[in-house]
Amino acid sequence: MSTRSIDRRSAEMSLAYVLTAFFFFGIGALAGLLQGLVRGGVITLPEWINYYQILTAHGVLMGLVFTTFFIVGFFYAGMAKTITLPKLSVKLGWLGWVVMFFGTVMAVATISTGEASVMYTFYAPLKASPWFYIGSTLLVIGSWIAGAGMTYAYTQWRKQNTNQRSPLFTFMVMATLVLWYVATLGVAAEMLFQLIPWSFGWTDTVNVVLSRMLFWFFGHPLVYFWLMPAYAAWYNCVPKIIGGKIFSDSLARVVFILFILLSIPVGFHHQLTEAGISEKWKIVHVALTLGVVLPSMMTAFSSFATFEAVGRAKGARGVFGFFKKLPYGDVRFFAPFMGMLFFIPAGIGGIINTSNQMNVVVHNTIWVTGHFHITVGAAVALTFFGIAYWLIPSLMGRQLTKGAHRAGIIQTLFWTVGMLIMSGAMHFMGLLGVPRRTDYTTYMDDPLGLSWMKYETLMAIGGVLLFISAVLMICNAIYLWKFAPVGETEFPMAENSLEVRQQTPRILENWKVWIAILAFLILVSYGYPIYDAIVHAPPGAPGMKTW
Ligand code: HEM
Numbered sequence: 001m002s003t004r005s006i007d008r009r010s011a012e013m014s015l016a017y018v019l020t021a022f023f024f025f026g027i028g029a030l031a032g033l034l035q036g037l038v039r040g041g042v043i044t045l046p047e048w049i050n051y052y053q054i055l056t057a058h059g060v061l062m063g064l065v066f067t068t069f070f071i072v073g074f075f076y077a078g079m080a081k082t083i084t085l086p087k088l089s090v091k092l093g094w095l096g097w098v099v100m101f102f103g104t105v106m107a108v109a110t111i112s113t114g115e116a117s118v119m120y121t122f123y124a125p126l127k128a129s130p131w132f133y134i135g136s137t138l139l140v141i142g143s144w145i146a147g148a149g150m151t152y153a154y155t156q157w158r159k160q161n162t163n164q165r166s167p168l169f170t171f172m173v174m175a176t177l178v179l180w181y182v183a184t185l186g187v188a189a190e191m192l193f194q195l196i197p198w199s200f201g202w203t204d205t206v207n208v209v210l211s212r213m214l215f216w217f218f219g220h221p222l223v224y225f226w227l228m229p230a231y232a233a234w235y236n237c238v239p240k241i242i243g244g245k246i247f248s249d250s251l252a253r254v255v256f257i258l259f260i261l262l263s264i265p266v267g268f269h270h271q272l273t274e275a276g277i278s279e280k281w282k283i284v285h286v287a288l289t290l291g292v293v294l295p296s297m298m299t300a301f302s303s304f305a306t307f308e309a310v311g312r313a314k315g316a317r318g319v320f321g322f323f324k325k326l327p328y329g330d331v332r333f334f335a336p337f338m339g340m341l342f343f344i345p346a347g348i349g350g351i352i353n354t355s356n357q358m359n360v361v362v363h364n365t366i367w368v369t370g371h372f373h374i375t376v377g378a379a380v381a382l383t384f385f386g387i388a389y390w391l392i393p394s395l396m397g398r399q400l401t402k403g404a405h406r407a408g409i410i411q412t413l414f415w416t417v418g419m420l421i422m423s424g425a426m427h428f429m430g431l432l433g434v435p436r437r438t439d440y441t442t443y444m445d446d447p448l449g450l451s452w453m454k455y456e457t458l459m460a461i462g463g464v465l466l467f468i469s470a471v472l473m474i475c476n477a478i479y480l481w482k483f484a485p486v487g488e489t490e491f492p493m494a495e496n497s498l499e500v501r502q503q504t505p506r507i508l509e510n511w512k513v514w515i516a517i518l519a520f521l522i523l524v525s526y527g528y529p530i531y532d533a534i535v536h537a538p539p540g541a542p543g544m545k546t547w
């Protein structure tokens with residue numbers, strides 16, 4: 001008999017998001033493979049495809065579409081598990097899916113017809129078809145609708161459970177949503193007031209400085225929007241999988257609050273080499289960025305504390321003996337664990353990127369691309385894969401079989417090795433000065449350009465392994481969705497008893513306080529620069545089509 005872990009309506013809606021995520025992930029992976037092969041000099045694209053076109057498709061589909069669909073699906077499922085979803089939430093979930101899907105199709109269509117090779121950052125003055133901007137905006141609006149469904153479920157729960165701290169997972173969903181709503185205001189303003197009117201020809205020029213500021217107001221918290229769901233799995237699901245407990249309820253909540261506060265007023269760390277923003281403001285953003293190290297360290301600390309506690313309970317000895325006791329044969333643990341390991345060099349790389357002087361060395365080199373493939377492309381992606389292995393069968397009422405575990409471990413290994421090779425090559429090339437976002441070139445057979453080719457080839461080899469892994473992942477997902485034997489798969493969610501939760505300070509769930517502090521920090525860090533960019537606007541730029 002089939003037994004779903006949550007009610008059927010919620011399960012079907014969440015699954016729609018997760019499966020759509022993997023559908024677009026597949027197309028994105030193909031684009032990634034082609035990029036690697038082109039840059040490595042292995043293949044040449046046919047006349048009718050432009051390198052920057054597939055680069056745009058890859059960045060948009062992986063960075064914006066795969067992640068957002070997966071996150072919404074996972075969050076809805078986790079909320080259904082911890083507090084259950086009212087009917088209205090499920091309806092809003094479906095509506096959000098439709099709007100997001102429609103927006104994505106619009107954006108992908110304009111990329112396919114070559115009207116939007118502006119890459120996933122759509123930096124002005126590169127100018128795409130208005131329908132690309134409208135499609136991307138719909139993707140965001142769809143996520144707002146989905147977020148409204150979750151917020152409704154949360155407020156209903158709180159009404160029925162006055163004076164109770166919410167379950168940790170639900171709290172984390174709400175914290176991520178607070179961040180997402182505030183962050184997306186920046187990109188929505190850029191789209192609605194700048195890019196869309198300009199691309200329709202209603203305005204002749206665009207204020208480039210302002211548009212990039214607004215983009216990164218959104219762009220940095222975007223990376224925390226990817227990371228916080230992965231952390232939610234590290235805090236709630238991984239401990240349950242390995243038979244442990246949540247290390248500390250309040251610590252986990254403080255971490256998420258810190259992410260809300262510190263991930264928005266830091267966008268200038270992406271613009272350190274950019275004219276039009278004074279050094280003083282850049283330093284404010286850099287200082288706040290370094291503050292974000294703290295919650296990540298706290299997460300690492302509590303994750304490994306949980307591992308240690310579990311290992312010792314199983315009889316581990318010595319300082320690091322507990323590593324031997326962890327269930328590496330369980331893909332639900334193995335995949336996110338590999339992701340955690342990737343996050344160690346990734347975090348160090350992030351500190352390098354944000355340090356003013358070192359940023360000059362790596363800025364706009366392919367080092368940066370190496371960096372975000374080990375953060376979002378590995379730490380986050382591997383965690384999402386690990387979640388998918390139990391989430392899909394558990395929502396379908398099917399079994400995560402031994403064979404699927406094994407296939408999952410192999411898939412994880414391919415991804416891990418592929419990413420080590422590809423990102424390793426990218427990091428190394430970046431230090432040599434190799435630019436990111438470039439089609440195949442030997443720079444007119446310049447000896448320096450030629451000397452880079454061997455690393456480009458290495459990068460392509462890593463890309464091939466990653467692509468094999470992506471195909472395996474999709475096959476596994478389809479198997480678990482449609483073909484695995486009917487049965488039951490646990491929805492691993494470590495939950496603290498109400499007693500423990502009630503010891504957590506009440507203020508941590510007082511959103512008004514945190515939103516007010518966030519507004520203050522935003523005012524301090526962005527208020528004057530944005531005012532300045534508007535009042536002392538640079539000469540506007542006409543649109544450019546460089547492809
Ligand atoms: C099959 C696996 C993958 C391969 C082979 C791959 C390969 C690549 C390559 C070679 C580039 C650099 C192109 C250039 O700068 O000229 C790139 C860029 C990028 N990748 Fe991936 N990648 C993969 C997976 C992912 C994943 C899982 C994500 C995120 C979830 C991701 C996000 C990005 C983004 C955002 C860019 C930047 C695009 C731009 O600069 O506009 N990739 N990828």
Ligand SMILES: [Cu+2]
Nearest residue numbers: 219220269270
């Ligand atoms: Cu950033």
